[in-house]
Amino acid sequence: MTLPENDTRTPVPAVARRAVLAGAGVAAVGAVAACGGGATTDDTEQQQAGDVPQGAPGTVLGPASEVPVGGGKIYSEAQIVVTQPAAGQFTGLSTICTHAGCTVNAVADGAIVCPCHQSRFGLDGAVVQGPATQPLPQRPVTVADGSIALA
Template sequence: MSASLGRRRALTGAAAVTLGLPVVAACGSDSSGNGADTATGTRSPSSSRTGGTGSGGSAGAALASTADIPVGGCAVFEGESVVVTQPTEGDFKAFSATCTHQGCSVSSSSDGDIPCNCHGSRFSLVDGSVITGPATSPLGEVAIKVRGESITLA
């Protein structure tokens, strides 16, 4: 019986160490990890993940109508991990919705930038570059197509 308890303790310890590693890794510094804290203000339509920079997915997946994206703002599509922006009327851009600081999801906004509410980073609607840190790397660009009023992944 003592051999069984020893084995059980060893397995429990191994499980604790294995499960604890992702938690420690999530506390790392500026990186584009794929852990995602859900920030408020995001939207989640039902379709597959994006085919944008650094992520797998299916091209042609419908994201939104052009009317869903505010001029001077952005909308986050959590299921695809994509944020679509409209810096000026009729000009649509898309970026990874994962903040490059610590992997939180950025938030939808109509305030002229892409905010990450986890630690206060702000990104450009035009090119995804960092406006305000702590993030130091830009959001990755995601290819989209705008046809009429429909925005899809390219």
């Protein structure tokens, strides 16, 4: 880029401008991915609602003592939430919300909560509050020697 002799602005090379614009695009994609993209209408980057992620049977999630009675614990990497509705009764559920594919991110007041549109699921995965209409898919788990593992 060439400026007239009396122009004091600093020219910005076209290549540098393109790099900045490309970086902005990457940042925007990252923001969508971080929120699970549930608020968008483009499902190409989302899990499909109801998809059940795979995990190798026997994969240890953690100690059963981490799962409170009347609550649950989210294992983000395995995309599974394990609940304990009653002492010694463990239930594994997918963390992928059946409404639009966001990832549930909390277990509070006896419910599993999706941050995208505030669907709430019971500790058995049943819909307590929409907009979701389908329960969270079951993800069987086993408990042995105080550890929870994928079945």
